[in-house]
Amino acid sequence: MPTRGSSFTVAVWAILRKEWRTEWRTRHGLNASLLFALTTLTAVSFAVGRLGDRTDLMGGLLWIVLLFGSLASLSHAFVREVEGRTLTFLRLVATPAAIGFGKLLFNLAFVLLLELVTVPMFLVLMGGPPPDWPPFLGLLALGGLALASTSTLVGAIVSQTRGRAALFAGVSLPLLLPVMAATVSGTRAQWQHGSIRSEVELLAGFTAAVLGASVLLYDHLWND
Amino acid sequence: MSSGEAAPGPAASRGAAPGRVHAAAAGAVAEPVGVPPRTGPDRTVAAGAPAFRIRASSLAHRYAPGRGLEAIDFAIASPGLIAVTGPNGSGKSTLLRIVAGLLEPSAGRCEVEIDGALLPPAARRARCGFAAPELAFYDELTVGENLEFAAEASGAVDAVARVDAALDRVGLPGRRRDRVAALSSGMKQRLRLAFAILHAPPLLLLDEPESHLDTDGREVLTQLLATQRASGLVLLATNDEREWRRADQRIELHGRGLGDPA
Amino acid sequence: MIAKVLLFLWIAAALAAGFLWAPLVPGLGATTRVLYFHIPAAWITVVALGWSMVHSVLYLRSRRLEHDDHAAAAAELGLLFCVVATVSGAMWAKAVWHSYWNWDPRETSIFFLLLIYAAYLALRSSIENDERRARLSAVYSAIAFVTVPFLIFVVPRIYFSLHPDTIINPSGKIEMDPRIRLGFFAMLIGFTGLFAWILRLKVRLVRIERRTAERATA
DSSP states (O other): OOOOSOHHHHHHHHHHHHHHHHHHHHOHHHHHHHHHHHHHHHHHHHHHOOOTTOHHHHHHHHHHHHHHHHHHHTTHHHHHHHHHTOHHHHHHHSOHHHHHHHHHHHHHHHHHHHHHHHHHHHHHHHOOOOOOHHHHHHHHHHHHHHHHHHHHHHHHHHTTSSSTHHHHHHHHHHHHHHHHHHHHHHHHHHHTTOOOHHHHHHHHHHHHHHHHHHHHHGGGTOOO | OOOOOOOSOHHHHHTOOOOOOOOOTTOOSOOOTTOOOOOOTTOOOOTTOOOEEEEEEEEEEEEETTEEEEEEEEEEOSSEEEEEEOSTTSSHHHHHHHHHTSSOOSEEEEEEEETTEEEOHHHHTTTEEEEOTTOOOOTTSBHHHHHHHHHHHTTOSOHHHHHHHHHHHHTOGGGTTSBGGGOOHHHHHHHHHHHHHTTOOSEEEEESTTTTOOHHHHHHHHHHHHHHHHHSEEEEEOSOHHHHTTOSEEEEOOSOOTTSOO | OHHHHHHHHHHHHHHHIIIIISOOOTTTGGGGGGHHHHHHHHHHHHHHHHHHHHHHHHHHHHOOHHHHHHHHHHHHHHHHHHHHHHHHHHHHHHHHHSOSOOOOHHHHHHHHHHHHHHHHHHHHHTOOSHHHHHHHHHHHHHHHHHHHHIIIIIGGGTSOOOSOOOTTSTTOOOOOOHHHHHHHHHHHHHHHHHHHHHHHHHHHHHHHHHHHHHHHHO
């Protein structure tokens, strides 16, 4: 059969487009995650009020809201396949690694979209000084990537269990703690005009390690 | 991952007899690669057909204590139609999934060689077409979108043309823009067949393909099987006697069916 | 049988030495004695985790269920020792720093290991099919293995530390009175023996259960 390009990237791209198309037709995951993030944001804002100059707390709260929004929906990518029973179809058209990375890119886009909606609202509701944009955005991007890469793999694992979405949060949290530590610390640092270098190094190293392990591990995920 | 040589397989350790292969009609059990396919009384074989060699040695799969595909040996060495039969729960679907590379057996090995190239499980999906009752498509997408996705993800450059051709062969050309959720079970079955033949694979693995099909659908299936068996190989798992009567060779699986007493 | 008795005698002797013979560390007073439990327990937590993870990877490569038995048994034991280490550490912290929990890097690390163990066991308990359970928990174990170094070693560089310079620090020097050191290493060996013994028992138990289940349906 005539082929074009690297088959891996072709498959990943096709899967990514398919993910967006199916998501857009129903918008289930999108709605769930945005609703969750906004609800959490409202609750936090209501409970805490305007933080003003408490820049030490703002980073932590922001990332809690983002974490909850992500946990509410990042497992969706695989759970949907399992519940729709389309996993066999997917496995027949692409390699496990391509499936994993296609879903990863989709989840990444998802997280970035979530951040795009949530962050401005957070900044407005909480008050306080504007962030130092370059490091702030860098942390959002890197943190989002770390969140997405770990969550996609864990989502693939958990989608095959009986606990599914309920188990997803508990099982992915321990793995995400280093990410949270770095993003919270880094966000605080950028508001206090410190260096975020070690946080960025942690996030970059962490993401590289998870992606590297993923390349090897996706092949073992499905065997039935 | 490579499947290791069979240790005393689950069947042996339970003291049950391993499954036996029954060869019906004119099929021989083992032939060396490279021997040109024979023409039997029921069929003629097209020139230029690929050489096949599928061999299972002590192949078994355990999916729960006491349940699974019991150890089986068989060899297939020419194009044609091979039926896989056996009671419910004997492992017909499991066997097909192992050949397709979707499932790694827990014991024994299954080698698939097409045109002299030994295909590890990961490489098999490109060269075989698979259709089974549990194969489902994306309900939110249309028939065309599902098949085009399959073609593109597999690397085809002429996805649209391939999809058109496949839909024509199964008699669903007018359904291209219908969402899968709107299809009847018979049409979904035809969609599965279209998916299986999408990249013109030399090896077709069909699990109960006749289910849900109406008369026209069965005609489509008969045509498909006739074309495929002439120049390629079909492994057909079925409970339907009408289907396996036409086979060149039959692999019969024994084993405790789900309804059998323990 | 003999080994079991010897093990108990060894641990008893080590405890006696630690409580009756070895001196106290000047700054810590009577709380010194916790180090005979707390640090060996933390040590076994890490050993058990390593054992479990190695066997998870071995399972993925060979698909032999014996490796999964080891991975699961080691994880259950690891959780137990982790709870011991966490609780004894918190009690020690209360006595010395007047606060049970501070999110000090060592405390954070041990708590993190507790979460990893708990998540691994929760994952296992949600899957019935034994091959799938082995495979998925092995994949989780492998990814946890990748993330563990980040929390144990990298995060402490971001936060400051209250914890006394421990045995496991990078400089590697052990500054202990020789008598304390003797009792301490003896307990370390004793705990390791305890872990190995219980692990063997658990693995044997799982195998017997599996064989019984197979025979029952044959």
